[in-house]
Amino acid sequence: xxxxxxxxxxxxxxxxxxxxxxxxxxxxxxxxxxxxxxxxxxxxxxxxxxxxxxxxxxxxxxxxxxxxxxxxxxxxxxxxxxxxxxxxxxxxxxxxxxxxxxxxxxxxxxxxxxxxxxxxxxxxxxxxxxxxxxxxxxxxxxxxxxxxxxxxxxxxxxxxxxxxxxxxxxxxxxxxxxxxxxxxxxxxxxxxxxxxxxxxxxxxxxxxxxxxxxxxxxxxxxxxxxxxxxxxxxxxxxxxxxxxxxxxxxxxxxxxxxxxxxxxxxxxxxxxxxxxxxxxxxxxxxxxxxxxxxxxxxxxxxxxxxxxxxxxxxxxxxxxxxxxxxxxxxxxxxxxxxxxxxxxxxxxxxxxxxxxxxxxxxxxxxxxxxxxxxxxxxxxxxxxxxxxxxxxxxxxxxxxxxxxxxxxxxxxxxxxxxxxxxxxxxxxxxxxxxxxxxxxxxxxxxxxxxxxxxxxxxxxxxxxxxxx
Numbered sequence: 001x002x003x004x005x006x007x008x009x010x011x012x013x014x015x016x017x018x019x020x021x022x023x024x025x026x027x028x029x030x031x032x033x034x035x036x037x038x039x040x041x042x043x044x045x046x047x048x049x050x051x052x053x054x055x056x057x058x059x060x061x062x063x064x065x066x067x068x069x070x071x072x073x074x075x076x077x078x079x080x081x082x083x084x085x086x087x088x089x090x091x092x093x094x095x096x097x098x099x100x101x102x103x104x105x106x107x108x109x110x111x112x113x114x115x116x117x118x119x120x121x122x123x124x125x126x127x128x129x130x131x132x133x134x135x136x137x138x139x140x141x142x143x144x145x146x147x148x149x150x151x152x153x154x155x156x157x158x159x160x161x162x163x164x165x166x167x168x169x170x171x172x173x174x175x176x177x178x179x180x181x182x183x184x185x186x187x188x189x190x191x192x193x194x195x196x197x198x199x200x201x202x203x204x205x206x207x208x209x210x211x212x213x214x215x216x217x218x219x220x221x222x223x224x225x226x227x228x229x230x231x232x233x234x235x236x237x238x239x240x241x242x243x244x245x246x247x248x249x250x251x252x253x254x255x256x257x258x259x260x261x262x263x264x265x266x267x268x269x270x271x272x273x274x275x276x277x278x279x280x281x282x283x284x285x286x287x288x289x290x291x292x293x294x295x296x297x298x299x300x301x302x303x304x305x306x307x308x309x310x311x312x313x314x315x316x317x318x319x320x321x322x323x324x325x326x327x328x329x330x331x332x333x334x335x336x337x338x339x340x341x342x343x344x345x346x347x348x349x350x351x352x353x354x355x356x357x358x359x360x361x362x363x364x365x366x367x368x369x370x371x372x373x374x375x376x377x378x379x380x381x382x383x384x385x386x387x388x389x390x391x392x393x394x395x396x397x398x399x400x401x402x403x404x405x406x407x408x409x410x411x412x413x414x415x416x417x418x419x420x421x422x423x424x425x426x427x428x429x430x431x432x433x434x435x436x437x438x439x440x441x442x443x444x445x446x447x448x449x450x451x452x453x454x455x456x457x458x459x460x461x462x463x464x465x466x467x468x
Contacts (some may be wrong), residue, residue, distance in 0.1 A: 002126030019152045019365055020130065021109035021190065025097045026116030027088040032241040038072030040116035040238070041079060044249050045256070046276025046294060048079060049239065052119035057112070060130070066104050068118070093201040093208030094184065097153070099327035102194045109190045109340045113211070120252055121185065125230045132226035133187035138218045141185040142227045143236055151181035152212050154227070154444040158453070162225035165212035169205040176221065182212060183236040260287075268307075314345075318351070331375045334370075352387075381405075382424065394419040394434065410436070411446075 030039025040050040048053075054065060067083045069076045070091055077085050078153055086101045098113065110133060112126065133139030139415065140162065142154050151163045153175050165182045166175050188196075195388035196214035204210060209397065215225060230236050234255075239245040250271070256279075257270035265285045267273060272289040278295045282301035293303055295313035299305070299442030303316050306324040314331040323340030330347040338356045339345065348365035351357065355368045358375035367382045369387040374380060376393035382405050383397045395416050397408040409417070414428050428434065432444040435451035444450040 006246060017108060019109040020060055021063040021105055021111045021115060021255040022057045022062050023098065023101055024050065024065055024067045024114045024116050025094060026076060027091055027097055028065050028117065029071035030117070031242070033245070034242070038069070041072070041075060042245060044245070044252055045118050045274070049119035049350045050076065050080065050116040051119060053114050053116055054080065056085070056121050060126060062112070063106065067099050068101050093196055093202070094211035095209030097214065097249065098193070098211055099200070099209065102197065105194060110187055111190050111193050112187045113185060115184055115238060118236060119239065121235050122231065125228070125235055128228035129185060129187050132228045134246050135228045136189060137224045138215070139187040140215070140227050141183045141230065141236070142180050143183055143230055143233060144179050145180065145181055145233070148179055148181045153178040155184060155324055162215065162227060163219050164216040167210060168211060178373070185232070185236070192218070192221070193223060204314065257416050263330055285374055291374050312460050316447055335449070383408040383410065385410045386414065386430065388412060389414040391416045392418035392420065396421055397422045
């Protein structure tokens, strides 16, 4: 037993404290995905499918998950270094995958078998499966589908007890009429599980070692089969091609959208939002269509997000308004701030209360003070701007000399005229003014006007060139 397997006991009704061992089958290549990545590393909401499955087990206080890998094993291990990995060099079926992991399974554990390409399974559903496996039973997750094509069927006796699972390709006409299907997710005592999988054979239509055959073995050993059911069908759906992956993406996004709306957020269209991380929202928040939220994003009360915005790892304060087509990354925005449209706020931007960033403005590592404005067509990088300062249209801070970055400091109540270039390092002190079209290379003192501008000349009688 490894050190990482030394903890992980959990309380299950009827069984006291028991050690839960997740075993996740993740060896498939996913040929139909047409990807160089292992299938389980393809993403739903910005996270690998396997990551979603692992997240579902975390609240169960389990042992370190065992993951059975095959194609792209090194990539999977690099992505999830906290797991225990077993390699399945030949993919000979689900039963064979569990056989490969048998030596890694603690003998005193309750094994919970999951699938790395079934990403939307919920913790509550897994808890129900574990409850079904209490008192030495085998817990089996089943579902009732109108169209059960492709799924293994649950065979019950006259008393309603589960007696076996028959795979679709091996089923008789009578068995194909059964609507209760096997999801593949189950929980069983480790000793029993290892014994059963060691006795599997591949005498079936596909020549594979079916994990489902252990159900009949359990019945033969007098182990009761107790079933549990998912809250919705999307929990048990896998992704075998890009179309199915996209369907799961939308199902997951709609689930997140409903949670937001239940918390009071107004969504213009729940089908047109993408959350690729964690989005928290306060009261009276409004989000228009086609907005993308990545990483950790926090929206305070009364925030408005207009259409087609991308917001990544940022905090937006009470009453702030983000206008359409704005891109915001690693930015802290205060209260009552206006941003956009078409603004780009890059890493290290901090906008104080009641400040404003207008259209086609880009910032990076810039602090904008209370009540200050950069309204149009400007760039501010490595810049500190005080309070109640106005930066005119077309102004840029020239922070890069070709080798190093330099800082621009602008004080309170400063006015910078349009189309000015501030060549860092430079400081504009409180209450100073920069005339439009100036290139500023030296510090500007308080209460002064700085102006660098060529003298205007005029040529009388000028004739424009004509086309020859």
